[in-house]
Amino acid sequence: MRELQAPKGVSEYFPPRSQYFELVRETLIDSARTAGYSLMELPVFEDTELFKRGVGESTDVVSKEMYTFEDRGGRSLTLRPEGTAGVMRSVIENNLDKLMLPIKVWYSGAFFRAERPQAGRYRQFYQVGIEAIGLNDPEIDFEVIAVADRAFKKLGLESYRLEITSLGDAKSRASHRKDLVSYISKLKLDDATLERAALNPLRLFDDKRPEIREAMASAPLLLDYLSPESKENFARVQELLNSAEIKFTINPLMVRGLDYYTGTTFEFISDKLGAQSGIGGGGRYDGLMAELGGNDLSGIGFGLGVDRVLLACEADGIFDASINKSDLDLFLIALSSDEKAFVSNLVNQLRNQGIACDMAYGDRALKGAMKSADKSGARFSAVIGADEITSGLVALKDMKSGESKEVRISSLAEEFKSN
RNA sequence: GUGGUCGUAGCUCAGCUGGUAGAGCACUCGGUUGUGGUCCGAGAUGUCGCGGGUUCGAGCCCCGUCGAUCACCCCA
Known part of the structure; x- marks a missing residue:
């Protein structure tokens, strides 16, 4: 432990x-x-x-x-x-x-x-x-x-x-309470239950023990003691629920x-x-x-x-598939440690522009880095090596379909904003 | 607060009538040079909740304790 x-x-x-x-x-x-x-x-x-x-x-x-x-x-x-x-x-x-x-x-x-x-x-x-x-x-x-x-x-x-x-209202409850207390006083109850009844006699209605349920079966109900105003109010609430189709x-x-x-x-x-x-x-x-x-x-x-x-x-099983696991748009991978500073900088700039993105940290091999990309739940990934930095183009990979398309590094932010 | 059940790797669990621990999943690495989700191979991982006791010996038995869980109570 x-x-x-x-x-x-x-x-x-x-x-x-x-x-x-x-x-x-x-x-x-x-x-x-x-x-x-x-x-x-x-x-x-x-x-x-x-x-x-x-x-x-x-x-x-x-x-x-x-x-x-x-x-x-x-x-x-x-x-x-x-x-x-x-x-x-x-x-x-x-x-x-x-x-x-x-x-x-x-x-x-x-x-x-x-x-x-x-x-x-x-x-x-x-x-x-x-x-x-x-x-x-x-x-x-x-x-x-x-x-x-x-x-x-x-x-x-x-x-x-x-x-x-x-x-x-207060009047309804007072008259009901009088009758309920007198009803309860005629029941044979154990001490703990009597104590609860003394604090709030309504509590006995909520008891799950069968013998108490039976004993309370013919007890006077508060609903039968409602004042005309309370009764009308309650009826109106029910009407509204019905018309809204709330069961x-x-x-x-x-x-x-x-x-x-x-x-x-x-x-x-x-x-x-x-x-x-x-x-x-x-x-x-x-x-x-x-x-x-x-x-x-x-x-x-x-x-x-x-x-x-x-x-x-x-x-109810409603979280099984329907929910997107991540808010990330993009996951970036530096091919070698030479490009890490560049990628880190790029990620920071994209975030400044409101793009949700992350990158592969540590010194993992490409395969491991792709696994991180997969697990991150990001919608797209891109690998950046020396070639990408010189050409200014990256292959933006759709993680779901596996397809990729060429995009300018400088216009990555626009790419996501338009989606 | 009262009563019952349970507590073994990150997770789900197995562990024969007591002889110092395993599986699946997950994880890491690899299956030759820059692309994940499938497949194959290799590897790491536990003071068996904690503390006592019984015993030559306890994950397995006993007691206590902590926690979870089920019911009561209560309520979200």
């Missing part, structure tokens, strides 16, 4: 797989940009209090999964376990809510949760998220879901599905792990990932900004798991 190894449970991406990670992340981000969202770049650690108040102390995320530490000034800081709380904090702190609403932002980066690792569940993981703050239109709810769905479709992902529900199922048992969710709530699930099947999820949060000391504005957003979307894409 090596002396030094990565900390437990972190995900790492290096070539060649990193190109797929990058593609996934960029596709998710691009979908957000296309819908008018702008970048928000935030710190990876925040005041611990932000997550306690924002995410909720009763949640597992806050109560037992946070990386919390004290800095040298005695401040309690926490590595961000999710993105929404930080966005809200920054919006409030920088008075962004005084601008024209809604505020539409996206973020991307690493998040941290001290859970027991598993495939698709890491202690440092990556998310791309968006937040739309300041409007309560069902059209915005639809937009947020559509941004995620469009990104998945663009990637070519097929093995995923969308589940939605509505957690209603979904309503899952009245869906429970989210973060306390701030209200109203429209959704999850994207891949069936090919085993237990860690959620590739993204989100929902509306009515009281969050006010809770954190800002204006009482509602918002909605999602967080998509880049690691898991990548895993799902791989499970």
Whole structure:
């Protein structure tokens, strides 16, 4: 075993797989940009209090999964376990809510949760998220879901599905909670389960044990307690999804792990990932900004798991052939060490003109150098010896077809720019 | 955090009832003078995750530990 190894449970991406990670992340981000969202770049650690108040102390995320530490000034800081709380904090702190609403932002980066690792569940993981703050239109709810769905479709992902529900407004939840608690109180449950029920009775809907499922089968559903406004809102979201031909199922048992969710709530699930099947999820949060000391504005957003979307894409086999392995246009080879300085210079000039190119380093024989050219994935290669330097002409070889054509060294850049 | 499985060359793995390690792929070089992807030949590579123990002797057995993985929990 090596002396030094990565900390437990972190995900790492290096070539060649990193190109797929990058593609996934960029596709998710691009979908957000296309819908008018702008970048928000935030710190990876925040005041611990932000997550306690924002995410909720009763949640597992806050109560037992946070990386919390004290800095040298005695401040309690926490590595961000999710993105929404930080966005809200920054919006409030920088008075962004005084601008024209809604505020539409996206973020991307690493998040941290001290859970027991598993495939698709890491202690440092990556998310791309968006937040739309300041409007309560069902059209915005639809937009947020559509941004995620469009990104998945663009990637070519097929093995995923969308589940939605509505957690209603405060009134809806209060009346439901009363009935649910009384229903649960009549069940015979073990201590651990009772404890969870006391923190959030909705959690029992999410229990995978058959006996609990059975016991909860006739429990009162939140969806049946929605206020008229919530009901109408939820119906409108469904209409919009239908007309956009975004397939979904309503899952009245869906429970989210973060306390701030209200109203429209959704999850994207891949069936090919085993237990860690959620590739993204989100929902509306009515009281969050006010809770954190800002204006009482509602918002909605999602967080998509880049690691898991990548895993799902791989499970669907969509990276097999379709993707170009390299961005290189040209790979240059110096026939002998006499031409190396010339080639190095040429490569540098071509790069200055925006041509993506590389060259054979080291003192490999031509055969080995050609192998490097092949492996680089460059579209074209060219060998430069004394003859080429005196004549000013090179044979530009198309690596796919194997054919080559004569081109002036001085007009190499133009050759690629016109393509 | 709880329980199960696993940990051998860069990768995927083999290694018989304990006798000090192999294959395929990848890699490097070569198959006569300046052209890769196929073929043929040659070569390099491992403290068998780590630490203890049992034994004349352990990759194979036992304990611990680290890590991965599966399920629960939770969630991206």
